[in-house]
Amino acid sequence: MSMLSIRAATPRDRDAIRLVEERAFGQAGEAGLVDALVAAGDAIVELVAEDDGQIVGHVLFSRVFVEEGGKEFPAVALAPLAVDPSFHRSGIGGALVREGHVRLKEAGEALSVVLGDPAYYGRFGYGHERAAGFASEYQSDALQALAWSEAPMAGRLVYPAAFSTELAA
Ligand SMILES: CC(C)(COP(=O)(O)OP(=O)(O)OC[C@H]1O[C@@H](n2cnc3c(N)ncnc32)[C@H](O)[C@@H]1OP(=O)(O)O)[C@@H](O)C(=O)NCCC(=O)NCCS
Secondary structure (H helix, E strand, O other), X not given: OOOEEEEEOOHHHHHHHHHHHHHHHOOOHHHHHHHHHHHOOOEEEEEEEEEOOEEEEEEEEEEEEEEEOOEEEEEEXXXXXXXXXXXXXXXXXXXXXXXXXXXXXXXXXXXXXXXXXXXXXXXXXXXXXXXXXXXXXXXXXXXXEEEOOOOOOOEEEEOOOHHHHHOOO
């Protein structure tokens, strides 16, 4: 019987994480984004899913800011989320997101944003309505947010530079 565990990523996981990201997305951009965010110190919560010692899933929450009235409110962005295609639909993506949220709340984080399919992220509590007031180059129905405590409803959403440099291709 296989044993799935969710744990914090360590520096030794970097190659395996690259592989999972590349396999899940079928391209190298997201793996490059992860490396750039981690190298820049922007990773806040980073988890891997391990099945019998093999890394089969990965999620990263990195630091973003909501800028309003000269103030910067720290939030996190969920991106990317990746599960090895041969392990899809067995709850691994969901387990990574939910464990990430538990750790973020424990760490005192108040707000998470994500750019993705509302049909998928809605199940974790994300909604476009909570993000509709943010100014962002990514503003669309796919931009969603989830707040655990008081956090701005409006302001400019500022992502780390890696999002535009690594995903530009
Ligand atoms: C999205 C992804 C992480 C989900 O991983 P997973 O481990 O298969 O997810 P879970 O098992 O927790 O959940 C599967 C459920 O989500 C649904 N789902 C998966 N991707 C979805 C999507 N893009 N939109 C809507 N629903 C989706 C599945 O249909 C399934 O539904 P069910 O529970 O009703 O059967 C995985 O499909 C993946 O790595 N995809 C490629 C990379 C990607 O698109 N990442 C997200 C970018 S924002």
